Amino acid sequence: MQLAKRPSIREVAALAGVSPAVVSAVLNGTNSTVRFSPDAANRVRQVAENLGYIPNKLTRSIIRKSPLAIGVLTPWPDHEKYGKIIKILAQEFRNRGYHMIVEVCDFDPDNFLRHFRDIVSMQVGGMIILPFATSQFDKEAVFKLATRCRRMSPATVVVDWYWQEMILDSVNVDMKQLISLPLRHLLDNGHRDIVCIGCGSPRRASYITEVLAEYGLESRGEYCTSGLAQIYKQDYEEGRMLAEAALKLSPRPTALMCIQDRMAIGAYKVCELAGLKVGRDIAITGGDNMIMSQHMTVSLTTVDIHTEKFAQALVDILMAKMSRENPDIPHVLEIVPHLVVRESSDFKL
Amino acid sequence: MQLAKRPSIREVAALAGVSPAVVSAVLNGTNSTVRFSPDAANRVRQVAENLGYIPNKLTRSIIRKSPLAIGVLTPWPDHEKYGKIIKILAQEFRNRGYHMIVEVCDFDPDNFLRHFRDIVSMQVGGMIILPFATSQFDKEAVFKLATRCRRMSPATVVVDWYWQEMILDSVNVDMKQLISLPLRHLLDNGHRDIVCIGCGSPRRASYITEVLAEYGLESRGEYCTSGLAQIYKQDYEEGRMLAEAALKLSPRPTALMCIQDRMAIGAYKVCELAGLKVGRDIAITGGDNMIMSQHMTVSLTTVDIHTEKFAQALVDILMAKMSRENPDIPHVLEIVPHLVVRESSDFKL
């Protein structure tokens, strides 16, 4: 399709009786050597307004070699956490004079690369990836991908990057705290039979083992169940299924520690249906501190990950990279989460 | 900031031993009159790959006068409904070869106009606004704004536009159904004392009066309470406050019809704390069919607004406008919602 006809700088110049150079100087008042009379300036502004002339930023970018936009690549723009980040990014980028190009990707390496190239072809100043890979990913493939991206890319910052053997500029939540904060809380409240839902990955399991050891306890495999849906809508379902399985264990757990609020909400239902009152008969904790969690009839204990700080860190690191001072030093920032104790777990056993 | 140095078409041409015209023809294989040998093509592709050359889409757009992107302007990218729409838009636009520029706006006319101009300056082919104005808006100001936007804008499609005296291309949910579907459902189940939460606007109130009249009932002002937060996080709070007030009415309502799921969830808490079991002692309905609603311990009756169909309609109308066949005919599409009956209201009085 073709663009609708828009007035050009020449038309404005002709109608205002000046040269295009003056129009340009008047309308973007930069450090041009072109001087103009106040009268000429007024005429230009008047004509531009009447004609609805809006300068073409694309050509400006070509000439000045200045980036117009920053790319954001994510599989989950509709996820509350990423939606919040995107909102903050949009505002921060705008304040700095950049547009934000949002692309929705999946985790197929070829598709990913295609998205990446497309964004680069828009001459973006940088890119933010929320997130690059999940724990289910093939390490080898991601490594290749990351390498190719770094080669052709501008500044790129990644979210939730936990592969320390391959350092990328990234902002991550301190995963250990994410797990140990609610776990300690439950242990301190006297719970000993705790099922950890959504913590099946080796890394997460090891953190759990570590904390349990501090309390003189051993970890039991069946009390640590996996399940991190790639489609976040499924998290509720998974939480429900895993909670159902958990309640069948013997001894029956007195607490369910869920890695996410959505899983925890799914677990609520299972417990209530089993006649267990959440926050009295059984403790449940979540993670991510979604807005709804504080509004549940029994409000949910969760781990807040400081989304605003998180997004701000993304912006800061990206801007540092874009300014290309110390371009080779990777910036890795860990956000330390904090526990929000609410009704669902606020009782001693 | 300046863009990082990227290889230019000339460098590729030089290294491949051909002219830039051939590089261009090889890499975007369009209907150029430039022919080239398979051998030359291979060399070009090889060199481009090695150098990491990616064509600059901005110049291509300037030359071809083809739009590169479509703008999306919204105050609430983090809202589940709009997040879902944004996700679908991103995919649809990509399939059609466009990028998506997302800007976060507020409802101040000046700021809005600034955003609008900025997006237009990116030579977008069209724009989607989610949504343009809320019911609290000054009609006069919005009218002026819409007029100015239409003048300088390319194709623009708006969401949730209910001012029929000023027609814009738009996709809207059939507001009357949104209200009458759950209301009829409650009336059919024998409820007579129904408080409508979040339905204080004249338009909404009139629909309620209409439906009640069909059942031989009169509407009572205090059973129809206002409150549509501009910040959607506050919806839970408002739902709670309005539900609290509702329960104090005499006769006490047997049903609460909330315009939104978030308000309904807020109302859940109030009812349970008052010793009323939702779905048995009191009926509650919501609107928007958010994902969490089906996962509540007592699942929530709600009105589904077919978000996918909604987003698809936005794309279809925008594309029709962009192709500029019948540019002057406004396209208005109403999405008819449907009721999803769940546990929270599935009982006869």
Place this chain on the structure above:
DNA sequence: TGTTTAAGTGCGACCATGACA
């Protein structure tokens, strides 16, 4: 047929020119 050349594409930055005090 294969390849090069030249003419655009909208705009910005610089420079030479000119008017005027």
Place this chain on the structure above:
DNA sequence: CTGTCATGGTCGCACTTAAAC
């Protein structure tokens, strides 16, 4: 005659495309 200010012309940006070779 010099200095200041206003203005138009020209070139360049990175690429596409029609036409020439």
